[in-house]
Amino acid sequence: MSTASKRLPSNKRIIAAIQGELGAYSQQAVYSFFGRERVKRVLPLPTLQRVFSVLCQKNDAPDFAVVPIENSLAGSVGETIDLLISKNVRLVGETSIPIQHCLIIHSDTSLGKIKKVMSHPQALAQCREYLDRKHWEQLSVYDTAGSVKMIKEQKLKDTAGIASELASEIYGMKIVENGIEDDPTNTTRFVVIQNAKKNSVPTEPSGDDKTSAIFATKHEPGCLVKALSVLSLNEINLNRIESRPFRGRPWEYYFYVDFSGHIKEEKIRKAVEELRVEVEELKILGSYKRRV
Numbered sequence: 001m002s003t004a005s006k007r008l009p010s011n012k013r014i015i016a017a018i019q020g021e022l023g024a025y026s027q028q029a030v031y032s033f034f035g036r037e038r039v040k041r042v043l044p045l046p047t048l049q050r051v052f053s054v055l056c057q058k059n060d061a062p063d064f065a066v067v068p069i070e071n072s073l074a075g076s077v078g079e080t081i082d083l084l085i086s087k088n089v090r091l092v093g094e095t096s097i098p099i100q101h102c103l104i105i106h107s108d109t110s111l112g113k114i115k116k117v118m119s120h121p122q123a124l125a126q127c128r129e130y131l132d133r134k135h136w137e138q139l140s141v142y143d144t145a146g147s148v149k150m151i152k153e154q155k156l157k158d159t160a161g162i163a164s165e166l167a168s169e170i171y172g173m174k175i176v177e178n179g180i181e182d183d184p185t186n187t188t189r190f191v192v193i194q195n196a197k198k199n200s201v202p203t204e205p206s207g208d209d210k211t212s213a214i215f216a217t218k219h220e221p222g223c224l225v226k227a228l229s230v231l232s233l234n235e236i237n238l239n240r241i242e243s244r245p246f247r248g249r250p251w252e253y254y255f256y257v258d259f260s261g262h263i264k265e266e267k268i269r270k271a272v273e274e275l276r277v278e279v280e281e282l283k284i285l286g287s288y289k290r291r292v
Contacts, residue, residue, distance in 0.1 A: 013039065014040060014064060017064070019045060019068075020120075021044050032095045032097060055194070065192075065194075084193075094288060105151070114159065117160045118150070118159060145171075152172065165178070203286070203289070210259070210289075211261055217279050231259055234274070
């Protein structure tokens with residue numbers, strides 16, 4: 001069970017928003033982080049934008065949202081990082097899910113009748129070698145589990161979906177092949193977020209923590225090096241750095257970083273204050289126990 005989950009009242013069961021339909025890998029990430037017994041409801045929403053908007057609304061907001069931020073093969077989920085920049089949210093945890101893709105078809109058809117395959121674009125890309133051998137028409141849709149839901153609701157007998165085993169169970173469809181991803185190490189990292197103004201569940205240092213932040217530097221030579229030197233000079237390990245376009249300022253960027261340590265540690269507080277001097281904008285998203 002996660003640190004954030006432990007800090008909830010003992011009788012509190014949470015509602016967590018995800019992008020996609022029930023059966024999406026994000027639902028598995030919710031169960032992985034909180035434990036299935038602590039989850040009252042998973043709230044499926046069609047887009048990441050909608051997930052963040054619902055989380056930040058004043059009334060009837062879910063307790064948390066669990067969203068993908070990077071895949072070991074396909075790389076970063078840029079939209080998630082952009083929304084972390086623009087929305088007032090707090091990051092309280094992370095988890096990772098092995099992505100084991102299944103080929104799923106209607107329960108009343110057979111593999112020999114399949115002419116098309118559909119799934120989220122990243123899932124199609126992660127099964128490229130398998131699909132190249134099949135010569136099916138490939139259709140991109142909004143969600144992996146959504147492809148299975150469409151097969152059921154539209155009674156598609158000539159179309160397969162690529163999704164999780166959980167999706168096949170939820171929608172009563174048939175798995176014909178399992179583990180069709182090109183790389184068996186395929187893994188997605190998810191982050192757990194809260195509305196920064198509401199529902200705040202503080203995290204305490206665990207001894208193995210990670211802090212996530214976003215900053216923007218001046219558009220001058222050496223500014224990024226100076227910013228990153230703050231971490232190095234304070235002997236803080238930089239785990240990840242990702243650039244994202246600065247909206248309204250072409251060819252300038254925000255930088256998303258993960259670094260070791262907790263904001264409540266003196267060394268981290270000192271480094272953050274020094275970093276604040278070197279950059280134009282700084283947003284500490286949160287500190288949380290490392291699980292990836």
